Amino acid sequence: MLLLIRYLLGLLPLIRSTPNNSRVTNETTYFAIASNTKLFTAVALSLMIEDGTKLPNGQLLEVTSSMKDVVPGWAMENATAGNEITLRDVMSMRSGLPQHILAITPSDSPTTAAGRTPFLTQNVPSGQNGTYQYSNHNYEILASIPTYLLNVSIETYVQDRIFTPLGMGATRNASFAGTKERSMGYLRSAPNVTACAALLAGGGNITDLSCLGRPEAFDFWTEGTNGGFYGGAGINLRGVDMIKWAKELMKPSVLPSAAVNRLKTLVPAANTDAPTNSSSLVETIAYQAGLISQWYRGHKIYIHDGALPGSNSYFAWSPDSGVGVLVAANEDPYSVYINNVIVNTVLDDLLGLAPIDWETRFIEGFLGSGGSISPSGAMAGSIPTTGSTSNTTTSAIARRPAPEGYANTTFIDRAYGNLTLLPLNLSSPASYLSACIPASYFLNAIAVPLSLNLTAPTYYAAYNHSIVSHFIFTHFDGPLYNYTTLFVRDRLDAMGRVDGLTAKVYAMGSAVFAEGGVGMFGNFALPAAGLALDPVEVDVKDKATAFFGRV
Known part of the structure; x- marks a missing residue:
């Protein structure tokens, strides 16, 4: 473990500075670990099981407990699936739900975030015989359970049962956003x-x-408490805390070992005991609970990554070998690759494996992707452009005009909230400025590469949700519009002063204005790769990922 400390302390000073610019980061600087938070939530639920927590019906909480017995008023879009889904299904990402991460607001609590579940679409079969699909919403649901069963918030439970016993100085987003000892x-x-x-x-x-x-x-990805994000992405750690956490997971001395071990074997798989292909470098076993079991060059390890605007993390640990590496960096989007290179290189060294040029491999992967790095669990959007009428057709056609104007019109979805559309002139710098959208970013990163029609009717909506601040709708053909969702924040100069705007894309796809509202297609719910939803012009309300009804 001393080797882990050496690697961490050697890398942290290379990462960018804290908000007050007084010094570079070090082992006591807080980093957002994003989705590596999920393991803390999973351990919390496992501790509740160890404690013999009772359900409202008097039964004990177990991984096999039905969610309808755990969460009051539990319901899902698919009623049959909702009645059958268990705690294990939600912990192991087999609820049938895609990400639905755009729905979360800064003022959410875990219970309000989880309360949206009945109104969120399921796009794949659920259950252990169903389809694995990464979804942040699963862990928003899990974060509500301590409140429902113990009348204690997930933040308090994790603080009392994990942070304090382990002597960790970790924080949640509410307090983290106010400290100067954090990475920008x-x-x-x-x-x-x-x-x-x-x-x-x-x-x-x-x-x-x-x-x-x-x-x-x-400054930081959240400007509010973002309690609804806590279960899936809300924890922030220092380097010294990462070491304590890794040591405890590999050899529990404070937490009950049964609570940790339960999470490593939650989902059985055919290759649990040995890799199917002994020559493969990496072979996934299964998403378990806040961690992924994997074969890495013949060694069984557990991994998870995390991504938030401006921050990325990667955790890999091998209990059998006593090796763990947790890296967090604030170089988005490239730290997605940087973290993988660091973790794999360190693992090879500590496990005594022949070195591999991981840097070249990941550089080639980046170039092969066209430079597109999407949020965890997401994919780059396929949307109609000036030469297509669908996600697959490329032949030029005569355009149909926009059906009507939508300026100053409000649309509402029960899960995703309100969108009030305002006109945006894509050729006017003043229009971008009024909308608080960085013109150069939108034009260079989105409009030009996708050949969007800059003279077409275009609208924007200030959304102000946790990771999306703006929607932009650009007309394509008849009722079809292209949509882009943006995360926009004030850009800071070297002295911490506001100097324009910076942005990041989260989802793109097709929107169809029809049937008294607007249906969202494409990657709106950030589904798994290959599951983007093609737009339709009939039965839009029933087939869209989300449907915002016109007020």
Whole structure:
């Protein structure tokens, strides 16, 4: 474990500074660990099981408990599935729900976030014989359970049962947002994958700004308490706390070992005892509960990554070998790759494996992706552009006009809230400024690459949810519009002063204005790769991922 400390302390000073710019980060700087929070939530539920927590019907809480017996008023879009889903299904990402992460607001509590479940679409079969699909909403549901069964918030439960006994100085978002001892968030403006490929081919340095884009700082991803995010992504750790957490998971001395071990074997799989292909470098076993069991070069390990605007994390640990690595960085989006390179390189060293050039592998992966790095569990959106009428057709056609104007019109969805559309002139800098949208980012990262029609009727809505601040609707053909959801924050200069805006895309796809509202298709709920929903113009209300009815 001393090797882990050495690696952490050697890397942290290389990461960008804290908000007051007084010093570089070190082992006591707080980093958002994003979805690596899920393991804390899973351990909390496992501790409740160990404690013999009782359900309202008098039975004991178990991983096999039906969710309708655990959460008061439990219901799902698919009533049959809702009656059959168990705690194990939700913990192991087999509820049938996609991400639905755009619905969360800064003022949510875990119970209000979980209360949206009946109004959220399910897009794959649920249950242990169903389909695995990563969904943050599953852990928003789980975070509500201590409140329902113990009348104690998940924040208090984790603090009392995990942080305090382990001597961890971890925080949740409510207190984290006010401290100066945290890392700032960084995004990249105008990355150019073509330039990256040319530099790499010529033996150049791809860290050049012409390739990676300009780093832009913002304060922190949340401006509120974001209690609804706690179960899935709300914890922030220091390097010294990461070490304590990794040590405890690998060899529990404070937490009951049964509570930790239960999470590692929640979902059985055919390759649990040995990899199916002994020559493969990496082979996934299953998503368990806040962790993924995996074969890594012949060693069984447990991993999880995390992504929030401006922050990424990666955790890998091998109980059998006594090796653990938890890396957090604020170089979004490239820390998705940086973290993987660091973790794999350190694992190879500590496990005594022959070195592999992971950096080149991940660089090639980045270039092959076209430079698109999406949020955890998401994929780049496929949307109609100037030469297509669907997600697959590329032939040019005659355009149908927009059916009517929607300026100053409000639309409402029971789970996703309100959208009030206002006009946006894509050729007017003043219009972007009024909408608080960075014009250069939208044009260079979205409009030009996707060949959007800059003269088409376009609207925006200030959404102000947790990870999405704006919707932009650009007309394509008849009732079909392209939509883009943006995370926009004030950009800060080296002295911490506001200097324009920075942004990140979260979801793109097709919106259909019909049947008294607007139906959202494409990647609106951030489903698993390959499950983007093609738009339809008939039965829009029934087939859309979400339907905002016109007020």
